[in-house]
Amino acid sequence: MDFSWSTQQRAAQSAVLEAVREAFDGRPGTDFFTRGQWRTLGDLGLLGLCVPTEYGGQGLGALETAGMVEAFGRGCADTGLVFAASAHLFACTVPIADFGTDTVRTKLLPGLCSGDLVAGNAMTEAEAGSDVSRLAVTAERTDGGWLLSGEKSFVSNGPVADVYVTYATTDPWAGHLGVTGFVVERDTPGVTASEPFDKLGLLACPAGTVTFDRCFVPDEQVLGGEGMGGAIFQHSMGWERACLFAGYLGLMDRLIERCVEHARSRRQFGHRIGDFQAVAHRVVEMKLRLDSARLLLHRACWQMDQGEDSVLSVALSKLAVSEGALASAVDAVQIFGGRGYRRDQGIEAYLRDTVPSTIFSGTSDIQRLLIAKELGL
Structure with a gap:
């Protein structure tokens, strides 16, 4: 078990630390991040650390990714920005990279890595926080896809996101095996994002509710397959709980x-x-x-x-x-x-x-x- 960093890895971490300090150092602010700041994160490679290089990421493993995120957290005084970027990467981009269809990966991953797109993780509900096997948001089978209905709460980046990774109940009798993951774009008819919540901390990261009103999601935007949502969410949580x-x-x-x-x-x-x-x-x-x-x-x-x-x-x-x-x-x-x-x-x-x-x-x-x-x- 070797946790030491090579000369090249140390140099990469130092470069991120200095670049982040130059771009974002100072006292934590009270405003939400800007699109300009987001694209700077993309330019620094921080939005695609563990994403395959073919889609614009750096292709790093978990340990190397953690080293870069630590440098980001040390160099940036605005922890809300660090959190927003990490939630975007680990809770949204990772499941798309690992479980999305070729069409979705090709369409969305380059923008998610470059900073052209912002992603929001829509899992939490008013009555489903820790117990994610009892989701009130449902997905009903229809010709060529699914109709999503219900409301997600506390969606990090939700008010400004271009893409949502969300989870819905597709079989209410199957527990966690009845949950399916979906990729939903912001401009899809039936998607409504609320104004940002007024929060205690992490102020740079806007969070709010996202409502789906019989929102049509084609089959190609299902993550993994029907009933795999619980496993996919836990996979993303492994990355988030460690690397974020x-x-x-x-x-x-x-x-x-x-x-x-x-x-x-x-x-x-x-x-x-x-x-x-x-x-x-x-x-x-x-x-x-x-x-x-x-x-x-x-x-x-x-x-x-x-x-x-x-x-x-x-x-x-x-x-x-x-x-x-x-x-x-x-x-x-x-x-x-x-x-x-x-x-x-x-x-x-x-x-x-x-x-x-x-x-x-x-x-x-x-x-x-x-x-x-x-x-x-």
Whole structure:
């Protein structure tokens, strides 16, 4: 098991880090990402990291992809943008690349990789968050395709997306085997996207509802085949829970850098605050969480690349990264004190951006249930 990076891989990560810093560094904003920013991400290759090169991607494996996403997360202060791009790639582009028809792949993947298209993952519903086997959105068989009906909630990138990867019940009596995945373009009659939600964090990523009103989807835009939606969704979640959260490793690294700099320059009682154990020990815990989470994430990605069963490792990784990022963001606010509470310092934004990490892609409690199941409990 080798997690070391080659000279070429390190150079690629450094290049992404510097390019992202130049394009997006600064304090987290409160506005949604722009199409110009999105195309810049495409130019940097960040929207197609693990997509085959024949469709405009870089053809990287999970471990290399994670390394690039971590560099992206460290270099970009706007975690909402990192999340939007990662959700686009892992929850939408990956299932299209791995399960889409040749027609759909040829038509959509180049634009999804270049930044000409934005994708939204439409799975969550008002009554179906963790339990994705009970979807109220249905797909009814019709001549040449399907008619989708119902509403999806909390679709990341939904209000601005050009393409949706969505899932619907096609056989209500078959549980997760009765779910089918679809690729739906924004301009399809019957598709309506709401205005963006007003959210706590990840502000650059717009999220809202998407409604399908007897929306016709041709057979060629079915992912995999009828009844494969549950398996396809779990496949995409493996990529998301592992590689998307590499962006949070970058965030944790950035937080440590900010806290060390502050602890060395801020003085109280005639000393640098870093001289006080209460502060120094917090920074040490932040470093411990980061390195521990990174090792778990790298192991999960390595197992994915080897084709091994990675369910346990991915769940452990997701749990460690999300809980660690949230704890470190709280510590950072404490280290910065009153300044950490002020928006102009940018520290409180990291706290707002880490809270949802313990909720999306399967809550921390869901990860614990998966881990317990894998342990035989």
